[in-house]
Amino acid sequence: MANITAVLETQHALETRLFNKMNELEERWKATPAQADSSLTRLQEEFLGFKIEMLSVLQLLRSQVSELCRSVDDLEMRHRRKYLLVSGIPEDTNSDLPKSIVSVFVNKMGLALTPEMLTVCHRLGSASEGRCRPVLVRFKELSLRTAVWHKKTALKGTAHTISEFLTRQRRDVFINARKRFGMRRCWTMDGNVIVKLKNGSRQRIYTACDLSSLSATEDEFHQATDPGPTAQASASPASRGKLRRTARAKK
Template structure:
């Protein structure tokens, strides 16, 4: 099935090929013998060039709009989920029971049973030395909201709760933290928020928007982010975004 990435790559290759052909055309024009009447050819070429770039610009805008629409739809569904990181992984583990126990002890949810978690499994493929984050969804959305609002209760532990961002927003989130520092970037309801050096706050949805903000405030990706204290770094670090190989069924 064709994806947005496939369309974008096709567009990139087409523009690369077209650019080369136009460059060749211009080279031939410059190499024409002196005195040759190329007025008509010049006009035709200019009209062709303007038309083609107009078409590609329109295509680029459509792809960007489609990508944003898909991202919004996907994030709307992902808002129902949370990611729990820092939970040690072992062979034969019972993830729902482990997660329920953590939520009971850390959030005071004594009545929460494993069956109250409609989705609870690790993401991605197992790897040595790395505990995969756990994707979870509570049958009661109020419990999900409570966990998110009071996630600071996990401070001092190895556990970290984060939102289940789309790949586009996760990339924007990670890039923003590199540019503006861990404590100046956070998410809320699937939206990446950035506190800028001038104290203003901006909401971003893509890495392009983050890079543009960086340029605006004199920050580049090859620059180190502002230093953070060890305690802040530990509490604010979120688990890496891993593309799940499982299908998330709507409830």
């Protein structure tokens, strides 16, 4: 995290320096007398060249920062790979939370687990009336977490749900992907957000930019396969004529 902060500070300092230089050149350009055509032309060329170089450097720096943030997000997701979130567990101050969680795994999912197989088990967020906070569970072994995840469909129709403990970035991407593509076409697996496109392919996305790019691809596919209202309208009279001829032939 400290490395990201340093890179962001460097980026900010560089952007400030570049924009200050650009403003300086622009002021010199505006202060040049109108009759000094040759000097004005040189300033314009210098300013344009500097602007192009500045935008290129900024684009490169932003790309590097984006890659660094993605690497850190991947590391954080690897740290969370033994975690799951369990929702729908009633809040009872007198109950033993690990035992309540294991009871769901055993009685509703048919798994042979014990409280000793959990290393972390606590609720997330602040308590509020009428709301059951999700429970964060960390398993002692990755294989236990995997077994629970693969059996999560056994909870269908119950008050309980199981989800992955995603990073904030991936959680936001997952929520927005469901809004864009629908709940049935988006899911997570091993911390990855997966989207099923209309052409049947499955794509992994990590950032908001990935989601925007995938949305554009989906729109292009839809336009290529959908004749559109104009084509449908032009085909409608022929279709109606064919139906009328078929009806007359039957008579």
